[in-house]
Amino acid sequence: MKNDTCLIKNVKISTRIVYKKDWCGDGQDKDTHSALVSLDVEIENPTLTPCTDFLRVVIKPFGEENENKTICRRELVVSKGTAVVKLSMTINNARLWSTWDYGEPYLYQMTAEYAGARYVTEFGIKELTYDCKHGSWWLNREKIYMRGLRLSDENVKNTDFPEIMSIDSLIAGGTNTVCLVDNAVNEEFFAECDKKGILVWQIYTIGLSDLELNCFSQKQENIYQSGLKQLNHACQGVWFIEPDERIYTEADEKNQYIAECRLLYDTLKSLDPGKEVFLFSQIEYRAAEIFGSERMAKVDVHNVKMIPNVTEMGIHNKMSGMTQEYISTEAAYMRIRKYDPVSSFFARDPFLMNHACMKPVFIGFEPGATPYILGQAVEVACGKDFTARLWLINDYHRKIEDVELSWEAVDEETNQILARNRFRLNVNADSAEIPDHVIIPTNFTLAGHSIEIKTCLKTDENIIAQNSYCITVKNV
DSSP, X not given: OOOTTOEEEEEEEEEEEEEEOSTTSSSOOEEEEEEEEEEEEXXXXXXXXXXXXXXXXXXXXXXXXXXXXXXXXXXXXXXXXEEEEEEEEXXXXXXXXXXXXXXXXXXXXXXXXXXXXXXXXXXXXXXXXXXXXXXXEEETTEEEOOEEEEEEHHHHTOOSSHHHHSHHHHHHTTOOEEEEESOOOOHXXXXXXXXXXXXXXXXXXEOGXXXXXXXXXXHHHHHHHHHHHHTTOTTEEEEEEEEXXXXXXXXXXXXXHHHHHHHHHHHHXXXXXXXXXXXXXXXXXXXXXXXXXXXGGGEEEEEEEOSTTOOOEEEOOSGGGGTSOOOTTEEEEEEEOSSOOTTOOOOSSHHHHHHHHTSSEEEEEEOOSSOOOTTSOEEEETTSOEEEEEEEEEOSSSOEEEEEEEEEEEETTTOOEEEEEEEEEEEOTTEEEEEEEXXXXXXXXXXXXXXXXXXXXXXXXXXXXXXEEEEEEEOO
């Protein structure tokens, strides 16, 4: 008997790309161009009368009107209460969701219908994995380099500077990843990231008070519900349980609290066993783990006051900078590093930093081995040549051919060009190389002057990357 009062409360979706294991004998798994979609359909019957009808699930490309549909139909009897029906569907010629810079954020639409009830949601097919041995992340079995922001709930709801915090603005600046800290799930923000190809990493900070006996159950339920709301979003990448460091160092109930943190980890893992979930046990390495680096020196964290004309920025070589709360006008910028020197990221102001350091192709300077503070001029003594290695970073998996790289050093007092170079080159795929060295002779006439080094990588029509850097000549 059909019952029109039935309700489809939720559909939990998980996906897996299907590979054939080494079927050619060459040691490589082969992509079958298909994907397995697992669904948990939760149906509620509030009446005493059992409901008998067909559950019909249709999966099709989102926003496209074509015949490429996958359909599953099953007859069900749902008695009073809630029933969870498990289905598996195979999508042939599956198209994968990726970040905007490594592919296409391709989405599917799932529609479930039962006894007059209807449930519609979008999802993406992707595989995100972490290689703990090499500290690298892989999206759909291609290495991915994270360039992104760590935002608090205030940032996501930012209304003071909407043009700065919009997804379009983040993409224009080169960002492909956003870390959210303890935020209530903002459906509009997640949906926008789904459609435009931004990975979202959810971090749950755990304080001592959260693990007290009368608070723990509520914290566990809140995390479960938050994870459940995020689960179907294509952009959702990884969940992190980040305990207060005092849990490991000061708490009298340390063993109990660590066990409870493990329960929170298991709670998230139960939502989707195939998803990466992390529990931080070494608090000082949290940022290195987040952005996939074996050593902290390979991770840059920048505090940037996102207000026009503010030029004070800093590299945090200690990970303590990761744990602080960021007000609505601040954000932490992060990028996986592909080379060792700590002092290799430079920019003159916050907005140039955003558009320079976050780009998939990046030009950086390395004047020395000591950490460099962004926005503060490096000093060089009169009579000594200033030398720096010029780094060229390409995060793309494609070669960039026949482009022009140029740099020039200009005395800001007289506008005199002190040194320059310009040449054409090919930029190798997934590379970190030193194509040139910057050498600037200084003499006593330059004492007290500031020198700006500007660099640019471009084709005949477009600028690919640019950056600038300032040094001050001091009198000795």
